[in-house]
Amino acid sequence: xxxxxxxxxxxxxxxxxxxxxxxxxxxxxxxxxxxxxxxxxxxxxxxxxxxxxxxxxxxxxxxxxxxxxxxxxxxxxxxxxxxxxxxxxxxxxxxxxxxxxxxxxxxxxxxxxxx
Amino acid sequence: xxxxxxxxxxxxxxxxxxxxxxxxxxxxxxxxxxxxxxxxxxxxxxxxxxxxxxxxxxxxxxxxxxxxxxxxxxxxxxxxxxxxxxxxxxxxxxxxxxxxxxxxxxxxxxxx
Numbered sequence: 001x002x003x004x005x006x007x008x009x010x011x012x013x014x015x016x017x018x019x020x021x022x023x024x025x026x027x028x029x030x031x032x033x034x035x036x037x038x039x040x041x042x043x044x045x046x047x048x049x050x051x052x053x054x055x056x057x058x059x060x061x062x063x064x065x066x067x068x069x070x071x072x073x074x075x076x077x078x079x080x081x082x083x084x085x086x087x088x089x090x091x092x093x094x095x096x097x098x099x100x101x102x103x104x105x106x107x108x109x110x111x112x113x114x115x
Numbered sequence: 116x117x118x119x120x121x122x123x124x125x126x127x128x129x130x131x132x133x134x135x136x137x138x139x140x141x142x143x144x145x146x147x148x149x150x151x152x153x154x155x156x157x158x159x160x161x162x163x164x165x166x167x168x169x170x171x172x173x174x175x176x177x178x179x180x181x182x183x184x185x186x187x188x189x190x191x192x193x194x195x196x197x198x199x200x201x202x203x204x205x206x207x208x209x210x211x212x213x214x215x216x217x218x219x220x221x222x223x224x225x226x227x
Contacts, residue, residue, distance in 0.1 A: 004157065034215055043119075043205050043218030044158075087158070091213075103216065105150075105157035 006088050006106035013113050016077045021109045023088030024070040031091035033071050034103065035064050038085045047073075047086075078113045085110045117141050121206050121219035128196040128226045136191040136222050138206030146209045147189040148173075148216065149181065151202040158205065164189055165212075196226045 003026045013019055025033065032051050036044035048057040050066040057064050061082065063074040073086055089103040122137045140147065145166045150158040160173030164183040178200060180192040189208075193200060203223050207216040 032213060036218075041221070043207075043220050044216075046215040046217065049215055089158075103158075103160070105159075107155060107157050 004088060004090055004104050004106040006086075006109050008109060009107070010110045011112070013075075013078055013111070015079060015113055015115050018074070018076045018078070020075070021073040021086055021111070022070060023073070023106055025088075025090045025104075026069075027090055027092040027104075029093035031093040033066055034089045034091075035071070035073055036087040036089065038087055038108065044087055075111070078111075080113045080115050083111055083113045119206055119208055119217050119219035121204075121222050123222060124220065125223050126225070128193075128224065130196060130198065130226060132196050133192070133194050134196070134224075136193070136204055136206070136224075138189045138191065138219060139187050140189075140206075140208040140217070141187065142208060142210070142217065143186060144208035144210050144217075145186065146212060146216075147183065148207045148209075149179070149189070149191045150205045150207065151175065152205060152221075153202050161191065161204075193224075198226050200224065201226045 005024045007022045032049050034049050035047040038044045048064040053068045055066050061076050065072045085108040087108045088106040119140045148163045149161040152158050159175045161179050162181040164170045167183050167186050170181050170183050183189050203221050205221050206219045209216045
């Protein structure tokens with residue numbers, strides 16, 4: 001069965017203090033890895049998709065990278081408005097063919113940026 | 116641009132009652148999904164649909180039913196509500212099986 005593990009569970013940063021969130025995964029064949037942001041009381045909001053090891057994507061203060069076993073979400077000089085829970089999800093090619101299940105989600109990292 | 120719309124936002128049910136969670140999307144997406152999110156757990160897939168008239172079970176389908184009569188709508192039916200169904204429910208849609216999912220705002224359901 002697929003495993004998606006995110007760490008740390010919670011992270012408190014001072015405004016401007018850069019850091020990274022981790023998503024490690026085990027799948028039989030990676031179809032895609034997705035990062036989402038979720039604000040309290042809201043649905044997840046799409047950030048990035050990564051498909052192959054070595055791929056990187058950037059958006060404002062966020063940069064996502066992918067290796068064969070994990071993905072990192074780097075946050076550079078964060079601001080209070082970056083406070084949210086960040087979710088990682090993977091698509092497993094083998095599971096899709098077998099069960100049609102699309103996404104396996106991690107439990108998320110709750111980020112708090114203090115002014 | 117509405118995206119994925121869920122109703123209601125909040126609901127309290129008594130044990131044994133039934134209800135339907137509504138979901139509609141205006142992006143003409145073929146793929147639609149229902150997830151539940153429990154504290155400390157990742158989102159779990161309940162049911163999904165790859166197009167009108169086609170539905171299938173996800174990881175945690177017991178106690179739920181779905182239908183997909185149109186591309187836009189994908190209602191989730193709870194029969195004989197149980198306390199274990201207390202959760203936040205999210206509907207989502209995607210254009211293809213390889214693209215990102217767009218989520219609704221969620222329905223917080225409490226069964227007492």
